[in-house]
Amino acid sequence: MTPETVPSPVVTPPDDHATDETFDVEPPYVPDDESLEAVQKYDDRFLDRELSWLHFNQRVLELAEDPTLPLLERVRYLAIFSNNLDEFFMVRVAGLKRRIAAGVAVRAASGLLPREVLEQIWTTTRDLMERHALLFREVIVPELTAEGIELARWDELDREEQKYCKRLFRDRVFPVLTPLAVDPAHPFPYISGLSLNMAVVVRNPKTEKEHFARVKVPPIFARFVPLGNQRFVPLEDVIREHLKRLFPGMEVGDVHSFRVTRNEDLEVEEDDAENLLAALEKELLRRRFGPPVRLEVEETISPQVLDLLISELGVTADEVFRVPGLLDLRGLHDIADLDREELKYPAFVPTTHSRLAEVESAAPVDIFKSTRRRDVLLHHPYDSFATSVQRFIEQAAADPHVLAIKQTLYRTSGDSPIIDALVDAAESGKQVLVIVEIKARFDEQANIRWARKLEQAGCHVVYGLVGLKTHCKLALVVRDEPDGIRRYAHIGTGNYNSKTARLYEDLGLLTTDAKITDDIAHLFNNLSGWSRNASYQELLVAPDSVRTGLVDQIHREIQHHEAGRAAGIRIKANSVVDEAVIDALYLASQAGVRVQLIVRGICSLRPGVLGLSENIEVRSVLGRFLEHSRVFWFENGGEPSAWIGSADMMHRNLDRRVEVLVRLPGEDNLRAIARLLDLSFSPDTSAWLLGPDGEWVRNGGAVHLQEALIEHQRKWRSQAARELANGS
Structure with a gap:
């Protein structure tokens, strides 16, 4: 399209x-x-x-509230809201706190000081999180039940379901759990960011002394345990019911779920780093230990346990969010993925762009021939990414007339066909230059892995310019043709990611326009070499x-x-x-x-x-x-x-x-x-x-x-x- x-x-x-x-x-x-x-x-x-970003996430929440939308799509918007808010706290709130701690109390363009912005964030976020939780509990769960999708709590399970959960706990969950006690010999454990945890109070029946322990809900298991017939129970309910097995001889008292969000924004001083790749890998290890910026707890948590968490985690009362219901609804993506097509948007399959469509045979169209004839303006996901951009790179990799491929990579998919094509091109003797942005937020680890794979295949891999992230979306193919060297370019608004290209709306241009391809070749030289000539004709x-x-x-x-x-x-x-x-x-x-x-x-x-x-x-x-x-x-x-x-x-x-x-x-x-x-x-x-x-x-x-x-x-x-x- x-x-x-x-x-x-x-x-x-x-x-x-x-x-x-x-x-x-x-x-x-x-x-x-x-x-x-x-x-x-x-x-x-x-x-x-x-505050404008919070209004954006409020619009996402309003989609979840919209009764005219398919039910499982509303469930997905609830999960997206949760994930968005996590990233907001990990990056934006963490940044505000860092500026306040450093004494950089400069007013924003809005005229607000960081402390004033933070106070408004607490208020607005608290209201949105409560609205989100109540929507899930009081509207979405009953509507799911009416459609035969049940998110039950432990007390709502029948005897056979409870037996099944008991076997599951014994055979799979229990061997993974590690209870961590807190006493003079056992310091308060480190709580990893975004993990779901259980604060457990146990009592020694002989001494009547109470003790605190933390149990982490293993993220390797499904957030909602499937019971069959599209019935589910939260994993923490299963663990809570069988905690006695973790603390034999003790009496289990209060049990409360909690969750910590930490500062996970990376800071790498590139000028001081001899090897950016190694410096980033080291910083990724440090990310796990960033200071906390939010503590989410169940609204029923006891004052004593909450005071302990606040004290040990070093958070303020403003950073505590009481949630009326389940914590961490990111797991609702699994519910939204259920095979219930009647509860989703109608199926949609991208179409090959009309200028790239197969006409007389089943063989893929020659991208180079089509692009020479006329520019191709792509609009994803309506136009297929696989039969346009991906095919462009794959055909370039396989074409014996192609001499070189140059490309930027910011975010790509886990099993990237683009990466595979670049590897094939390099192994076949083509010159391949890849500008990999290894500092792409939350994709750093994956991009480090791709960089090493590309280097091992013989690609020239560089990381752009010191102090700048390379965010542009460019691909340039140099081809030897009967009338001389011709350059083909793709320039777009979205990443070279075959998975997100089905979910993100983006534009892209395939062209042989001489001025544009000259500019892009010049820019790649700037990125890979020492040139700093910033003069371009069409860019x-x-x-x-x-x-x-x-x-x-x-x-x-x-x-x-x-x-x-x-x-x-x-x-x-x-x-x-x-x-x-x-x-x-x-x-x-x-x-x-x-x-x-x-x-x-x-x-x-x-x-x-x-x-x-x-x-x-x-x-x-x-x-x-x-x-x-x-x-x-x-x-x-x-x-x-x-x-x-x-x-x-x-x-x-x-x-x-x-x-x-x-x-x-x-x-x-x-x-x-x-x-x-x-x-x-x-x-x-x-x-x-x-x-x-x-x-x-x-x-x-x-x-x-x-x-x-x-x-x-x-x-x-x-x-x-x-x-x-x-x-x-």
């Missing part, structure tokens, strides 16, 4: 006098001091990024030119508007935080330029403020696929330009990462993007709208963007099948 199937937009034609020549000679717009002051006088113009590359390039184009739209030419800005991103970009958008709004943003996650821009941003609309779309593409559209006086790439509008992306945006060539590609954006911003499309108060409200639109694109893809597939059957 390609964006070409979305209804065509209305594009304002250029004025008769507006030509490329007149645009080129017109001096660039530079805002004067008065214009800048008109923006900067609004001291509260930036929403806090951390914007962070940290050198993405921010300045986009701000210049925003200013250009002001210039077009003031000259009476067509002007408008439409941006699609995961996050919009960077103050310079936001101020430029405010400036455009004040000048009368219409600005539309579609932001999945964090947005620090405050829309709809009279005199500042009344011409700015911000919306968010969430659904079965994770909206991940980044698009930057400028009306440009009636000669629209569009950029796609890896960069979000965040400080880390613009200052501390190698990011790439490419200007899309060709009218077909521009029309496709225009149609996609038109559907995204249609008043009929379901979305959350951001208000000037920072609150997001669902608009009640009847058209669901992703379902509409799936339907377009199905219609295209049916039409193609009919044409093939008719021999046309």
